[in-house]
Amino acid sequence: MREKDYKKLVDKHSKKENKLKNVIIAFISGGVIGVIAEGITNFISKNYSLPMDESYIYSTLFIVCLASIFTGIGFFDKIVSFAKAGLIVPTTGFAHSMTCSALDYKKEGFTKGIGGNIFKLTGSIILYAIVVSFFLVLIKGCIE
C-alpha cells in the first residue's frame, strides 16, 4: 500500500474534531476571562484611584497569580481541557504552563528540575515575543 493511499484510509476511519464547537467554546471562555479582568481593572481603578493603564498591570498580575494558584491546587487542568484555547491564549495559559512545568519537575531539584524546566513550554513564547517586539519597534522607528 502506498503512503498516499494509507493516509486516505486513516482519514476515512479517524474521527474528526468538531472545530466549530471548539472555536465557540474558546471564544466564550476567553471572553469571560476578558470580562473578569476588565471588571477587576475597573474595580482597582475606582477604589484605589489609580489611572487605567496602571490598573491593567495590577489586574494582569491578579489573573496570572490566580491561574498559577488554581494550577497548583490541581483543578485548572480540567478547566483548560474543556475551555481549550480560551484559557491557553490569554495570559492565564502562560502562567498555567509555567506552573505545571515547575510542579512536574520539582522533585528533580531547584536548579536542574524547576530552573531547567520551568520555561519548557513557555520558553519559545518568551523568545519569539522578544524577537517580534524588536522588529515591531524597528518598523515603528522607521515610520516615525
Added chain:
Amino acid sequence: MKTIKFHNSFINSNFTLLGRNEHSPILESKVDKILNDYYNNEKTTELGEMSYQRESINGLLNKIKKNEKEIDLLIGGDLQNQILATNFSAKNFEISLLGIYSACATFTEGLIIASSFIEGNLVKNAIVTTSSHNLVSEKQFRFPVEYGAIKKKINTFTATGSVSTYVTTEGNIKIESATIGKVVDLNYSDPNNMGACMAPSAAETIYEHLKSMGRKPEYYDLILTGDLGEYGVKILKDYLNKKYNMTIDNLFDSGVILFDAENNPCIAGGSGPICLPLILFNKVSKIKHRKILIVGTGSLHSTLSSNLKLSVPSISHAVSLEVVK
C-alpha cells in the same frame, strides 16, 4: 518475518497489579491487587511505577510459591527512558535480567524470548514482567501532567499497572508458535493517532503469521491486538481487506475493551504494554476461547523523533496461545 513453533513452553501463572485507572472499572473484581495510588507512597510517579513492578514480581513469586533463586531468568520492559522501571525494580531480586524494549509490544517480545530459552533447554523457567504508568508516559511523551493538554478522540490513555507472567515447561496455556515482527513505516507521522501508526505493522504480522502457519483467521477463536484503539482496529481491518483481501471478524483490541472506548466519547482506548496481558489474563474467557492469537503492537517513536518531524515506525509481535487444560 520469522515464525517459530514451540512445543514445550507454557504460561503457568500470572500476577496482575492494576493501578489507578479512572476510566476502567471493568477489571477491578478480577485482578490480583489494586493500588489506587499513582505514587504508591513513593516520592515521584517514576518511582511509583518501579514499586508497581517490584510488587507484581513479588506477588507472582508468592503465588507460585517459589524463591527468587529458583527463577532462572527475568525478562522485563516498560515505557520509561532507558527502561528505568524494570532496571530499578529488578535490583531487588537475585534473578538474571534481560531488559527489552519494543514499546507496547514488550509483553509479546518477552514471551517469545522466554519461550525460546525454555525450548532450547537453556533455562527451566522465566518471569516476563512489564508495566506502564499514565502520568510517567504523559510527562515523558506528551505534556506536563498538570497542563491538562487537550485530548482528541483519537488519543489513547496509557493504562497504569504491572503484569508478571511465569513461563515454564508446564501450565494451562501453551505457547504454540510466534511470529517476530519487522519494523513497518508508511511515513505516517502523527503520534497522537497511535492506532494509525501501528495498524500496518499489526496487519503485516497477522498476515505473515497466518500465511506461514497455513491458517485462516477463523482457526483462532480470538485474535487480540494490544492497543490499537477504536480507530486503529477499523484501519487494520480495512488495510487487511484492501491489501490482502482478508476479512477478520474475530479480532478485538485490548485497549478498546479496557476503557470501553466504543461507548466512551473522550478516548479511543487504552495504551501501554500492560493492556494486552491485563485483558488476556483477566477478561478473556479461557473456556470460550481455546485458541488465541495475541498481537502486541508498539510504536517506536520518541520525543526526539517527533520533534524532528520523523515518521512513526511500528513493530508488532504475534504469539499463538492454546488453552490446554
